[in-house]
Amino acid sequence: MNSAPFKMSLRNLSRNKRRNVATGFAIALGFSSALVLGGFMHQAENRMRAFTIYGSRTGHIAIYKKGGLVSYEGNPKKYSLNPLDLAALERITAGMSQIQMQGPEMVGQGLVSNGCQSTPFFATAIDPQLDWKVQQHPYNLEWNGELVNLARGRELWEYPDDATVMAISSPIASFLHKDKPGDPPEPSAKVAAIDCQAADAKDKLAADLTVQLAANAWNGRLSGIDADVVANMRTSNPLYEGGFVRLPFKHLQRLYETKNATSYSIWLKDNDHVPETVALIEAKTKAAGLNLDVYAWDDKRLSPYFNGTMQFCNMLAWFTAAILASIVILSVFNSATMTVIERGSEIGMMRSLGFTRRRVRVLFVIEMTMIAAISMAAGGLIGVVSFFFVNRAGIALRLPGMVEGMTLRLAVNPQIVLLSATLIFVLAIFASLLAVWAVAKNGIAALVSGSHR
């Protein structure tokens, strides 16, 4: 067959203009909505990924002592990585080109006090210079930039390695009256005792940056250290927001009087080679006789928050996508059915001239293909305009479970665009084919006479 079917289909678009426009509008809206939904999901996933890998300092890969992820809290000494483990891990990972940075992490609990009041804390600690590299990673700044900023004060990496500085979450800062962080005083500065009952106690507590951290050391003794609050921070995570503190790795080791670490975090150069790197490290650690667990960042056991949030978002997205798909299918099917029934005698005539059912169906599919192509171009344009205005409007967004809000930023993902376009296109063609299929099955005489209606 030559170009005649295309010519005929193109001209047929001018018939029933209003109906074709309505059908095209449904397809265009379906496509643009899919783009916006895809843009939302793309930014949500990237934000969550950046938050988990960089913001939470988990790394792309986290290595624990065998069973440490679950049992560390109950018996940290047994389930932590000792210096021999850490040295072996450094050796094993040293030559791996896919690794960008790495280092040990420690977490722990205890009490933090201003001398007058105490509250429990949950601490995480990595080397501040490593933390600087992690937090300043371009991927983290792109997607998590709004959350890495401190509420007040300066970052730990801005101070010398031996400085006894720490950052505390805003709620603790408020409770302990340490919400005016600043640079630590000179060691020679005199420290005056504060009368907790005095009227000016709050002001004096606020002027004094020092807090005391107390915890059970891993050797069983009670341990305590002083630290200067140089920053108030936002954790973004409601699980930790109330009692979260961050210290240099060595400082927290000192509190627990240990040389061990809770885990070992590895950040890769990109997000694409995590599973194979996990497998490689697992094999290497096993070969080295190390009794360790190696987790990918998105492992459900390691990152229940990421997985739970994304599962919730994905469920909403698929539900919305299903509604969109239904709207497109029903609109196209409805319109195509009306068109095909109206043109039944035309179909009958073509069949009587020798057109097979398949040829007739192809003619209608070409017609719907043209409507779909034009509509999707329009839908793409609507999507681009929507992206522009939504991103410009600065809409506040708070993902489920997030304490801090972010600015909604729709991001184009070529894969989602391609998938949406393919899906909407296939659905439109399928719906039109379904409509013409049923009518073309009628007897030719019935079609010609119009008795198929």
Next chain:
Amino acid sequence: MSNAAPAPSDQAIVVLSNLVKSYQLGQTVVPALRGLNFRVNRGEFTAVIGASGSGKSTLLNMIGCIDEPESGSIQIDGIEVTKLDDNAKSQLRNRKIGFIFQSFNLIPVLSVEENVELPLLINADVTAAERKERVKQAISDVALGKFSKNLPDQLSGGQRQRVAIARALAGNPDLVLADEPTANLDSENSHKIIDLMLQLNAQRHVTFLFSTHDERLMDRVSKMVHIQDGVIRA
């Protein structure tokens, strides 16, 4: 002509034997053809007459392979069409049969020449050059050369039916079936259409079989068969 089963003949383009067809109308079964026997020879110009509901259209639909009998035999140019599958019937219609409908059934978005070209587009044996030539000839035969670029909406009823005739002839069919071709035309145009069909029958030696209940046309045809209650009457 009697309702006796026709003997096979090299001259026969259509041979129907014991054709039975009925329609379901709600709870009622309405017999349309009751063991009909019929033969049309090559080059004949035959009118099928009969009252409304007598089975004229059903008979033409069966011969045109656009409806299926419950039983009986249909031979078109020696081919038993009741045994053909749908695609084979489509090809047979395309190569051997031309249709002219009461309501013209032209595609409104196609010009006269594009409408006439339609059946040739799916005939792989016809080259593009031959197709152009045949379309030109068919349009010329029905004296619509001046209107070849016009859309059907820009033509009168008589002109539209001439386009339908040109379309039916473009494929060089052995048989042209016309179901009440003059029913939607006034008296003058009806005569013109019959004259045109007669002229094409004479010039091209194409077999014409058409149904009508217009008595004014009956004296214009050389052969008439009368159908009543689904059988051919003498």
